[in-house]
Amino acid sequence: MRSARIGKRPTRWASEPRPATMSCLPEQFVKPPKSSSSVAHSVRLILTLSLAAMVGIGIGRFAYALVLPDMRDSLHWSYSAAGFMNTVNAAGYLAGALLASQLIRRFGWSAPIVGGTLVCIASLATCALTGNFIILSLARLIAGLGAATGFVAGGAFAANIAQSHPDRANFLLSLYYAAPGLGIVASGLIAPFVLQAFGPGSWWIVWWALTLLALVMSVPLLLARLEESKPAPTLAGSAHFSIAPILVYLAGYFLFGAGYIAYMTFMIAYVRDAGGGAAAQAAFWSLIGSSAFVTPWVWRRVLALDRGGVATAIILSVNALGAVLPIFGHSVAWLASSALVFGVAFFAVVGSTTAFVRFNYPPGAWPTAIAAMTIAFGIGQTFGPIAVGAITDALGSVTYALNVSATLLALGAVAAACQGKLAPQLPLNEL
Numbered sequence: 001m002r003s004a005r006i007g008k009r010p011t012r013w014a015s016e017p018r019p020a021t022m023s024c025l026p027e028q029f030v031k032p033p034k035s036s037s038s039v040a041h042s043v044r045l046i047l048t049l050s051l052a053a054m055v056g057i058g059i060g061r062f063a064y065a066l067v068l069p070d071m072r073d074s075l076h077w078s079y080s081a082a083g084f085m086n087t088v089n090a091a092g093y094l095a096g097a098l099l100a101s102q103l104i105r106r107f108g109w110s111a112p113i114v115g116g117t118l119v120c121i122a123s124l125a126t127c128a129l130t131g132n133f134i135i136l137s138l139a140r141l142i143a144g145l146g147a148a149t150g151f152v153a154g155g156a157f158a159a160n161i162a163q164s165h166p167d168r169a170n171f172l173l174s175l176y177y178a179a180p181g182l183g184i185v186a187s188g189l190i191a192p193f194v195l196q197a198f199g200p201g202s203w204w205i206v207w208w209a210l211t212l213l214a215l216v217m218s219v220p221l222l223l224a225r226l227e228e229s230k231p232a233p234t235l236a237g238s239a240h241f242s243i244a245p246i247l248v249y250l251a252g253y254f255l256f257g258a259g260y261i262a263y264m265t266f267m268i269a270y271v272r273d274a275g276g277g278a279a280a281q282a283a284f285w286s287l288i289g290s291s292a293f294v295t296p297w298v299w300r301r302v303l304a305l306d307r308g309g310v311a312t313a314i315i316l317s318v319n320a321l322g323a324v325l326p327i328f329g330h331s332v333a334w335l336a337s338s339a340l341v342f343g344v345a346f347f348a349v350v351g352s353t354t355a356f357v358r359f360n361y362p363p364g365a366w367p368t369a370i371a372a373m374t375i376a377f378g379i380g381q382t383f384g385p386i387a388v389g390a391i392t393d394a395l396g397s398v399t400y401a402l403n404v405s406a407t408l409l410a411l412g413a414v415a416a417a418c419q420g421k422l423a424p425q426l427p428l429n430e431l
Helices: 036-063 063-077 081-109 109-128 132-161 168-178 179-198 203-223 244-273 278-293 309-327 330-359 361-397 398-419
Strands: none
Touching: 036 109, 036 132, 036 168, 036 179, 036 203, 063 081, 063 179, 063 203, 063 244, 063 278, 081 109, 081 132, 081 244, 081 361, 109 132, 109 203, 132 168, 132 309, 168 179, 179 203, 179 278, 244 278, 244 330, 244 361, 244 398, 278 330, 309 330, 309 398, 330 361, 361 398
């Protein structure tokens, strides 16, 4: 969910060429648009690419939370075991994100995008076939791997298409990055009602329903002919990058990864335990997904702040507020407010880290800096679910999961606020 153009690019790097997103730039999209038909074609292509994000992220990654309560009851899992399923999923996602650029260079655009989506669909079907903990863990691991591969490759492709239409770049990218929200909404409108219709122990039927949903959504992507091109060489390594000056910022992003995934993993269980039926669960989940559509407008001015980690700190503070709201009450108003506040901030945090990188590093350092962010975030969301699950088991209530989630997010905001603006750097070829 990254925004490729946030704020203004510092003038001291104006003369340096931009690196290819994710190290690959399809040559046919470097040329400026020549007609409105070119823009329309780009819109259609990005909407097609967005199906990979809708299936991989919105369904493959996050829909597990909708099935978790019934799986936990039927399979007699602890909260630690339930959290472990998202831990291995996050580990697979981290691996896929780090491997995506290599796969694009080796196989082009189509294979990682379509292949990653098919892997996600296969993993959803596998979850419907067995209750074996090990097999389910492997399926969740593979789902994360496929989701990251398809999402990152699709996002890189979409970003490079958008570069061909500078005046419409933000609009084009918003079409792609809103897709996970649509996947969240779609799964939220289906899974709770399937569980209600078939009763306790029907978690495997829900997985089949999600598999069918993902397959139907993927048809246009599977039938599309994505343009192939030889990847262009990367400019990574043409500017210096050091971790030490941004350690506190990376710590904040790590805490965000751990905190947000704990909320997304256990919140539906909390809603159900509070007496929320299928309609309440569907509404709650859909509100989180719908927040993706208003995020660009809500945070536009904040994301333009060139003040170190201030923008990230502000957004994380709102994210923490959303996570803590259900603790004050189980009413519809409290839960709806939590979903909206959490969702609108959750979808903006990644964009704020992109802005931080753009403001503080020359373009040649962007790939390395973003990779460092991805690793910190990935490690956080890998350890978050199982750690919070263990705490919940020890203390006996899922309410503690929310407490821990909100605390981690608040600490992340404090860490980000401590990050100052970096001193200007010059590309290595100007030193």
